[in-house]
Amino acid sequence: xxxxxxxxxxxxxxxxxxxxxxxxxxxxxxxxxxxxxxxxxxxxxxxxxxxxxxxxxxxxxxxxxxxxxxxxxxxxxxxxxxxxxxxxxxxxxxxxxxxxxxxxxxxxxxxxxxxxxxxxxxxxxxxxxxxxxxxxxxxxxxxxxxxxxxxxxxxxxxxxxxxxxxxxxxxxxxxxxxxxxxxxxxxxxxxxxxxxxxxxxxxxxxxxxxxxxxxxxxxxxxxxxxxxxxxxxxxxxxxxxxxxxxxxxxxxxxxxxxxxxxxxxxxxxxxxxxxxxxxxxxxxxxxxx
Numbered sequence: 001x002x003x004x005x006x007x008x009x010x011x012x013x014x015x016x017x018x019x020x021x022x023x024x025x026x027x028x029x030x031x032x033x034x035x036x037x038x039x040x041x042x043x044x045x046x047x048x049x050x051x052x053x054x055x056x057x058x059x060x061x062x063x064x065x066x067x068x069x070x071x072x073x074x075x076x077x078x079x080x081x082x083x084x085x086x087x088x089x090x091x092x093x094x095x096x097x098x099x100x101x102x103x104x105x106x107x108x109x110x111x112x113x114x115x116x117x118x119x120x121x122x123x124x125x126x127x128x129x130x131x132x133x134x135x136x137x138x139x140x141x142x143x144x145x146x147x148x149x150x151x152x153x154x155x156x157x158x159x160x161x162x163x164x165x166x167x168x169x170x171x172x173x174x175x176x177x178x179x180x181x182x183x184x185x186x187x188x189x190x191x192x193x194x195x196x197x198x199x200x201x202x203x204x205x206x207x208x209x210x211x212x213x214x215x216x217x218x219x220x221x222x223x224x225x226x227x228x229x230x231x232x233x234x235x236x237x238x239x240x241x242x243x244x245x246x247x248x249x250x251x252x253x254x255x256x257x258x259x260x261x262x263x264x265x266x267x268x269x270x271x272x273x274x275x276x277x278x279x280x281x282x283x284x285x286x287x288x289x
Contacts, residue, residue, distance in 0.1 A: 004278040007037075008095060009044065012087035012271045014216035014252025018046040019095050019273075025057040031079025036287035037279070038077035043287065044279075047215045048085060049075045050092050061110045068110035070096060076211030084113030084157035086219015090126040090271035093118045098273050113157025126271050130156060130220070132263040133227040136185070142192050143179045144172040151180070151192070152228035156265075158210075159190045160224035164232065168196055171206045174214035193221045195229070203229055204249040216252030223265050226257035237261045 005027060008019040018037045020027060029051055038046045051073035055061040061071035072092045074085045089109055096102045096109075097120055104120045117129035134155040142151045142163050147170065151161040161180055165171070171178070171194035178192045189210040195203050205225050207218040226246040230236055235244045237259045245258040255269040 003281050005281055005284070006276070007044070007279050008098075008273055008276040009046070010050075010091040010094060010271065010273045011252070012090045012217065012219065013250055013255060013269050015085075015087035015091075015218060016046045016216075017048050017050045017088055017091050018044050019050045019052060019091070020279075021052045021095070021099065023052070023054045023057065025053045027051070029073075029075065030288055031075075032288040033284055034075040034079040035077065036284060039287075047077055047209070047212050048082070048088060050088055050095070051075065052092065052095060055110045060112065064110035064115050067115045068108040070101070071110040074111065076209070077213075078211045080211045081112070082158060082211065084111050084116075084220055086128060086130060086156075086221075086223060086267050087217055087269070087271075088219070089116055089118065089128045090219070090267075090269060091273075093120060093126050093128075094271035094273055111157075124270065125268050127266055127268040128219070130223050130265040130267050133224065133259075133265060135227070135231075138182075138185060140185050141181050143181075144170065152224075152231065153185060154224035154227050156220040156223050158220055159186050159188070160193060160221055161186070161190050162193045162195060162224050162228035164195050164197075164228075166196065168194060168204060168206050170194060171208075174206065174208045177210070178208055191218060191221050191224075193218070193225050195225050198247075198249060201229075201233075201235075201245060202247045202249075206251065217250040217255070219255065219267055219269070222248040222250065222255040223257050223267055227259060227265070230259060238263050 055065035149163040151163040
């Protein structure tokens with residue numbers, strides 16, 4: 001490993017990431033190293049790491065290389081591997097544009113949740129094709145401080161439990177993962193969204209992201225919320241034949257989610273690169289233990 005590892009810092013609606021460009025997959029990022037980078041006191045600080053690798057150079061992405069040149073090897077702040085991160089895909093696309101690997105227009109990005117289609121608009125917003133939601137059967141309940149709410153089980157390539165509440169304060173401090181039942185619904189943990197209505201097809205959300213705690217925004221979570229809200233409101237596009245668009249306010253900003261009649265979901269929002277620099281490889285090795 002070289003003595004200096006290039007990095008950038010970026011965010012999508014304040015869901016922030018350390019970006020590690022590594023086209024040939026030469027940088028070893030252990031869970032401990034990722035956690036050290038994401039530490040907001042002793043590291044750079046982030047909700048996760050975007051490891052930028054050419055698909056052909058990564059064993060998990062080689063099968064997608066013909067469709068997408070670049071693979072988003074995403075890690076949660078605790079170092080665990082995640083299937084997908086909607087805000088992360090937008091920031092990943094912004095990095096590719098920043099680095100000259102792509103321009104305005106359409107591109108494909110490989111993720112553990114499959115190949116995602118992305119459009120970089122001239123006005124700066126980025127739209128990501130998030131695929132279709134899966135709605136597993138069975139009742140789910142989430143709890144905070146002795147109170148419980150029914151939740152909608154929505155899978156966006158990663159698992160979500162969406163609970164509609166009267167007040168976002170009902171979510172508590174979200175330092176710890178909200179308990180859920182039955183345990184069998186989410187054997188690997190879950191992202192939990194607490195939702196209040198702001199107006200017609202307009203909601204506000206707080207989210208506890210699995211492996212990261214409460215974050216300022218969650219792209220897949222916003223999609224899961226829009227899907228759950230559309231079903232609750234009798235606006236399921238697959239049944240009505242009409243697209244459903246929801247404005248989703250998160251602590252870090254606003255995302256616009258559209259579900260089409262064919263079930264495909266599109267997410268539109270901002271993505272910003274704020275800094276770039278170098279990581280001291282010796283520090284990282286020591287911090288990772």
